[in-house]
Amino acid sequence: MTDEDNCFEFEDGLVANDYEPGSGLDGIVCFSGGKDSTAMLIRMLELDDPVNYPVNRVVFADTTFEFQELYDYIDFIDGWLQEHYPKCPRIEKVFSEKSWEDWFYGEITRGENKGRIRGHPLKRYPCWWSREAKIKPLQKAQQGFKWAYVGIAVDESHRVQKRDAKRKESLRVRYPLIEWNWTEADCMAYLDHLGLGNLLYSSFNRIGCYHCPKQPLHSWYEVWKHWPEFWKESLHWDAESIRVRDNGQGLRDDMTLAEMEERFKNGFVPENRDGLYDCKSCSAVSFHSTGDLDLEDFDDDNAIERDVGYQGSRIHQDQAKQDSDEATWIPPSHETTNVEWL
């Protein structure tokens, strides 16, 4: 192993090569509570192979806007692990250093939009909250570890393509699901077999913040229908974004959430669970680790969505049309029933 193999790269060019053999810091698991990282963690423990799959620390980066069902699920998995694998470390939560409000109401510090209020993360750009609440805390937690384990399934392995061979060599992130050839469906089946499926997948393809601007219409519909408190809070952040941004841009660029609510009340049920955008930017932890994204990529300072002329522009109309084409109209009487949440 070369010295270069012993390096992790962190933000601002900081290189940490502080792993010390015998330190007990062999493996840290980035755990999200999603099906992939949950299946990966349990299988690593089941294999009981501390050389290849050491589990010395398990961390969950908390955006503080997760569904309560996810927090409950994480507590449940934590208890289940203690019962079945008592040596497994407890799941730790890590957080952003600055608050959501600090960023939301903060001023953009550079670029063409310097001095303007930031507002909500944008739909078409990497999310600043993902950077602050996930990437940075997880980077910090990984310091000193030999391996960081990330749950990306083999059918999503295109997400770990490396952009820069040199950078790739300096990073030591492991993807056990890819090593085992496990697909997302395999992860789901594995958890179901253990009786550990996460019921949130009954409503969503991807789990993220309940007011994530990248979620597809179907996902918004689920929030509106089953989580009225979270919908109310999403309405609040949409209205706040429109208020503080001088181009009046809210969470979506085709309609306000208040308008969306009217459509839902009038019987609009989006059918397609996938969207052009989704919370995959939260996988930015792995994108970043593999060199596919730099932290600078999360700077949306010059984003077109911030342009004063964006609303009503040709590009805005084309993109809004693309988004609405994903959704099909289902008469209310044909609406599928969903799991009723307690």
Ligand code: SF4
């Ligand atoms: S779920 Fe959405 S809003 Fe939350 S951190 Fe991820 S991209 Fe940002």
